[in-house]
Amino acid sequence: MDNKNIIRLLKHTCSLMELHGENDFKIKSYNNAIFNLEREKGDLSAMTATELAKINGVGKSIATAIDEINQTGSFANLDKYLQETPPGVIELLSLKGIGAKKIRQLWKDLDIESSEALLQAIDEGKLAKLKGFGEKTQNNLKEAILFKQKHSGKLLYAEAEPFVNALKESIKQQFPDVQISESGAFRRKTEIIEEILFVVASEQEAQIKAYLSSIEALEYSQKQSGPFTWRGVLTETDTPVRFRFTSKNSFYRDLFITTGSQAHIYREVKEQKCLLDLAREAGQVTSEEDIYQLADLKFIAPELREGQFEFDSAKMEQRANLIEMDDLKGILHNHCTYSDGKHSLEEMATYCKELGYEYLGITDHSKSSFYYANGLYENKVKEQQAEIDELNKKLAPFRIFKGIECDILPDGSLDYDNDTLASFDFIVASIHSAMSMDVEKATLRVLKAVENPFTTILGHMTGRLLLQRDGYPVDHKTIIDACAKNNVVIEINSHPRRLDIDWRWIDYALSQGVKLSINPDAHAKEGYHDMIYGVHIGRKGGLTKEMNLNSMSLEEINKYFESRKEKALNMAV
Template sequence: MDQKTILKKLKLSIQLMELHDENAFKIRSYQSALNSLDRMDQDLTSLSNTELAAIQGVGKGIIDVIDQLKESGTHTLLEELLEKTPTGILEVLEVKGLGPKKVKTLWLDLGITSAHELMEACQSGEVAKLKGFGEKTQSTIIQNLEFKASNQGKWLYADAEEITEPLLESLTALLKPAEQITIVGEYARKMEIIDTLEIVVGSENIDSSISDFEKLDSIDWEKALSGPFTLRGKLVEQDLSIAIYFTSNSEFLKKKLLLTASKTHLQLGVSDTKTMSEAIQESDAKDEKAFFEQLGIQYIPAELREGLDEIALARENAIPKLLEDKDLKGILHNHSTYSDGKHSLREMAEHCKALGYDYLGISDHSRTAFYAGGLEIERVKKQHQEIDELNKELAPFKIFKGIESDILPDGSLDYPEEVLASFDFIVSSIHSVLNMDIDRATSRLITAIKNPYTTILGHPTGRLLLRRAGYPINHQAIIEACAENNVAIEINANPWRLDLDWRWIRFAMEKGVKLSINPDAHEMDGYLDMKYGVLVGRKGGLTPEMTLNTMSANELAEFFAKRKKEITQK
């Protein structure tokens, strides 16, 4: 059992203890242990009991639980709690906004033991009548249940990637000589959400190939959904749909092109009389490069084949050089142990430097984010002193002094003006009061954008993909406000966010707004998410020139200094 699963089991244990009114001291001890284990650097599965005992909050009882989890995947208390918990309650506990106490009320007062029953009770108005709920809470529960249902079986690109790469290796091992295989569909286009993993296999003996793939025990094939040349099913260990299309080697490229592109892309005209789909069907090209040469247009990268204006651009040879990982010179928007990060400022800086970057922007939470250890003013001063010392030691590597300032409900930034002025840059983000309509959310963001101290607008919609819909905003108005106030917009590279959405990147560039690829890293491994920000940037057509952190350390320092000088001159 891996560390992630152990921590999930501990969290479930805490939820069930709260649900069943277990001893409060015991619940706190479990929570304290979970907090410490979640923040530590090492993998707890590799630690001895003596090493575990040295961790704050981890006592003999918790160590015994961890031993049981390692050995059997469960532990005695958890089994006792599960035994007296209706199975469907676990599903209700997953509904966003419902803690164990509210779930218990729903269970005992209304007899709700499943998400389906919860939806029915909400739709009939029964939930709103309960003490501590009301119409607003009931409406929010309905929205969250609908959001959850609509995303059932869907995967983040980053999570699908962990499955897809080893799966493709195992499938490739099944191929006979002269057979070929490739990923197509949403995954090939680097979509942020993957609904179905699609694969094309080229073979001269299709029946034999299908027979080989049908024997795979890692996939639960759904015969009713399959066809003579298509196998459909789900991965046995993951709720991820898969479709494998079989074709002859001579048709392999056509099938790849047809199934990689979106339906809208295929309907676009490549000439006055021919759509992209028709051009593919008629082509005798041997590879993708040759296909686009036959059309007499510029090669269109797979991630751009979404049916926007990519063909018109390709006709004019106007598809720009897209951003690549190697173009990025530094990493902005990161957290350390000063707020809710897992690693110290020194560790974050040294690791960033070791990865080959030239600078780090540290931007811990501001004081209003008390739940995330937001920095009081004295802590800001202390951090700035440490940054000055580390900059001397690590030069020419540079740490920029930043903060992720909460955008308060009225649109103002956290901290008084003299504190805001002490930072090199400020990432302004909304973290609280998320239940806003489009007018309120847009007004709140624009007020923050107009604040002269805002350098970067952080994760504009606050969305968490597959978990929480973002608050609605007028993207056009937000981007235009950023253009007027020389504010960059973040592409938050955390796979759960990927916000700004790639569909608005082109508009931002047209308005002259720079984008900043930020991992929002809360630990050193968080830097690895930068690649997902690059993928999103590329889907939106982002170029190195329009990316803030392709600047060198000196260029960025000048950029920050110029903005601060403009503030003082106003």
């Protein structure tokens, strides 16, 4: 149990308390404790109950609860509420846009105990009689339910990754002669995984199938399985899992066929034959390269097999060397305790240096986000910049660049005046509020920010949170064209739930000469490790180190920032 999971259980308990109508004082105590625990730097799982009770706002009862979580994975109070709550009502708590108190109304007043029952009640107009459930609330609820149903069983790539790696390693240990590889969307590093697929070749096929059926995390589906296929689901998430069994002679052919998207493998490439035809007609192949050679093509990396630009020889020549983790020289777009980050500025910088990077861009939230993200007013900006100056002396030659994640306000302007903007080395401009916009309004809002001479990087272009909410709609082409015209870098936000800009638009951005920047949006030291997901997305779009901003060396990016700022100051006069 890490801090994040412990706090998640406490938050869930707090929601259940509201659901059951506990007194406000008790709920407030939990919320106060959670607020302080989110800022606790120590490892909660390593603390005794006595040590936990000394944390500001925690107290003896919550300390005891955390101690029990550390011992058993849960605690008595949570278990009690879970037993007293119908599973369908617990599921309603995960709906976006509705709190526990309103769910209590639905449960107690209308006897609604599932999302299906809630959807039916909305369609039948039953919610209209309840206070606080106007037409807008009902529409938002309906959208949330339909969104959740649409994405049922799907996983983020980063959520699927630990399971895929652990299961593959487990099978290798149990059956040393096995040939096994992940395939499908997961091998292509797609951001959302709808099915986890493996290709397997082994003389012990029956034993492997029996082993899979014995794994507690998997639920076998005999009805859907066949002679060469084992099918089931991940029990926790209901995500489909499929094992395709083949011979060792056919392993690479079947891996090739199952990896590429339909648009890729059905692409006509030679003598009116598609890649799938060539693969099926081939004799024994010893690698996927053999199949591409039959089509007179160079090997195409799995990430690129989406039927996009991978058959354009000129583009593939330009992008022959896709970006790698080792190409990243610094980490931009990060938050520390000055706004809503977990670790101090020095801790964030020191860890970044320990990871071998040359520089860090610190970009705490700007003042408009003060109430929900502790955004920085001008006095705090000056305080942070003074600390950066001192740390740069201490950590040299490592460098901290003075940045800010500056809110793009509803009218498209940035959150500070020009004098304050000029005090930063670089600006990441992002939208965080008033996100209910049509495509015209959202596009115009972003365009105005892109045209601001102080904007260096456009942050998470659509504001999407994968499997949680759709982003605001934007005209990607128009915005990318504006970034090209104004020399603004576009962020690939590496947080697994964002991965925004969408990789499907990276090719167009590169074709327009727009640089990208792989940024983790880290709110804690651990967030730096999300950079790998941005690399995956960059590679899918054909990104090379030459077109990635933070592949620049410290000296190169310092000159880049200085040049951009000089130009902005001249334009602002």
